[in-house]
Amino acid sequence: MLKKIHHVGVVVRSADEALRFYRDVLGLPVAKDEVIEDQGVRGVLLPAGETEIELLEPTRAGTGVARFLEKGEGLHHVCFESDDVGAELQAAKAKGLRLIDEQPRPGLAGMIGFLHPASTHGTLVEFATPPAGGHSPAPGPLVKNFDHLVVAVKDLDAGAKTWSANFDLHETGRNEMPSLGIRNSILPVAQSNAFVELVTPLGEGGAVEKFLGERGEGLYLISLEVENLDQAVAGLREQGIRVGDPIDGSAGRLAFLSPRNTHGVSIQLRQRAGSAGQGR
Amino acid sequence: MTSEKKIRVLIAKPGLDGHDRGAKVVARALRDAGMEVIYTGIRQTPQMIAEAALQEDVDVVGLSILSGAHMELFPRIVQELRSRGVDDVLLFAGGIIPEEDTPTLKEMGFQAIFRPGTPTTEIIEYVRSHVGTPV
Numbered sequence: 212m213l214k215k216i217h218h219v220g221v222v223v224r225s226a227d228e229a230l231r232f233y234r235d236v237l238g239l240p241v242a243k244d245e246v247i248e249d250q251g252v253r254g255v256l257l258p259a260g261e262t263e264i265e266l267l268e269p270t271r272a273g274t275g276v277a278r279f280l281e282k283g284e285g286l287h288h289v290c291f292e293s294d295d296v297g298a299e300l301q302a303a304k305a306k307g308l309r310l311i312d313e314q315p316r317p318g319l320a321g322m323i324g325f326l327h328p329a330s331t332h333g334t335l336v337e338f339a340t341p342p343a344g345g346h347s348p349a350p351g352p353l354v355k356n357f358d359h360l361v362v363a364v365k366d367l368d369a370g371a372k373t374w375s376a377n378f379d380l381h382e383t384g385r386n387e388m389p390s391l392g393i394r395n396s397i398l399p400v401a402q403s404n405a406f407v408e409l410v411t412p413l414g415e416g417g418a419v420e421k422f423l424g425e426r427g428e429g430l431y432l433i434s435l436e437v438e439n440l441d442q443a444v445a446g447l448r449e450q451g452i453r454v455g456d457p458i459d460g461s462a463g464r465l466a467f468l469s470p471r472n473t474h475g476v477s478i479q480l481r482q483r484a485g486s487a488g489q490g491r
Numbered sequence: 492m493t494s495e496k497k498i499r500v501l502i503a504k505p506g507l508d509g510h511d512r513g514a515k516v517v518a519r520a521l522r523d524a525g526m527e528v529i530y531t532g533i534r535q536t537p538q539m540i541a542e543a544a545l546q547e548d549v550d551v552v553g554l555s556i557l558s559g560a561h562m563e564l565f566p567r568i569v570q571e572l573r574s575r576g577v578d579d580v581l582l583f584a585g586g587i588i589p590e591e592d593t594p595t596l597k598e599m600g601f602q603a604i605f606r607p608g609t610p611t612t613e614i615i616e617y618v619r620s621h622v623g624t625p626v
Contacts, residue, residue, distance in 0.1 A: 418547060451576065454576070470548045
């Protein structure tokens with residue numbers, strides 16, 4: 212049973228530089244910062260509520276993370292948390308998914324295992340069972356929680372089928388949003404407030420279509436929940452961060468950050484409708 | 492980013508006119524010249540154009556207009572870009588824009604105005620030689 216999105220991995224050129232944004236500007240606490248020699252990466256975990264951002268800096272050439280970086284910084288993988296990563300890998304194999312790791316192995320997030328992106332519409336997916344009594348530092352002053360993960364797919368039906376069948380997700384709705392140039396499918400993650408949103412282009416030449424053409428299907432954007440969007444936008448602008456104006460949406464208000472400031476990650480800030488932040 | 496990073500261009504059509512053949516021709520020409528081009532489609536508000544420029548982190552914004560509303564819309568687009576901190580993009584415009592408006596538009600930051608009949612090679616050359624040297 213997959214319980215929640217444990218973390219989203221972001222490949223960066225320099226973790227120190229990326230920390231100036233993720234830690235110093237977004238105010239996320241650092242829960243772990245270590246070099247994993249055998250994988251050739253420095254990993255930094257920054258909790259954003261119940262889901263973490265994992266910064267990955269390659270420490271040597273020739274690794275998957277180093278090769279990824281040749282195309283630029285950005286979103287690299289998503290990790291779902293489970294109580295039994297070994298059972299998840301077996302179940303995935305039984306469903307016909309290709310595995311990178313047949314057996315769980317130790318990683319930054321605990322015992323982990325990766326699936327092959329060919330099985331999941333271009334998204335690299337990891338399962339993890341974190342160590343018992345794991346960390347959960349209080350959220351920072353700006354980001355309240357990880358809100359949702361957006362994945363670009365060519366075909367919404369095929370995408371929704373793959374994601375729901377493989378990751379214990381259940382589609383709760385679809386929308387057309389002409390102003391954003393997308394159609395989407397909403398898939399809440401069990402036992403968590405977060406959800407996966409699959410998006411596909413509506414019309415021609417838009418951002419999602421261009422993304423699919425350039426990078427293919429895969430992780431597109433992360434959305435972080437804030438308590439007060441206007442304050443958040445004003446505060447970020449004061450620090451020289453490029454942020455769009457708040458946009459009123461059906462389920463809250465949104466503002467987008469420029470990838471120039473975020474190390475290649477498209478980040479959306481969201482203030483959920485209703486101040487409690489529990490609704491969707 | 493890597494040294495061979497492609498030039499990123501947003502081609503946008505503000506206002507109400509729906510004539511976008513010119514915008515599409517320019518978008519295609521810049522794409523064929525090896526740039527990454529996003530075309531917004533027609534009837535974009537100044538806010539929508541500024542949002543797209545920010546979210547796509549473009550180096551260049553090209554505006555196409557044939558409705559005659561450029562003196563009203565262009566300053567608003569510049570303002571919307573600046574309020575979002577997007578202050579270093581190369582701006583250019585194309586379409587039916589009278590010569591007499593050129594000085595004001597240049598002051599606003601539109602370094603080049605391309606009128607009907609301009610060869611696309613001229614636009615490509617302009618973007619290549621001016622990108623990274625904004626106002």
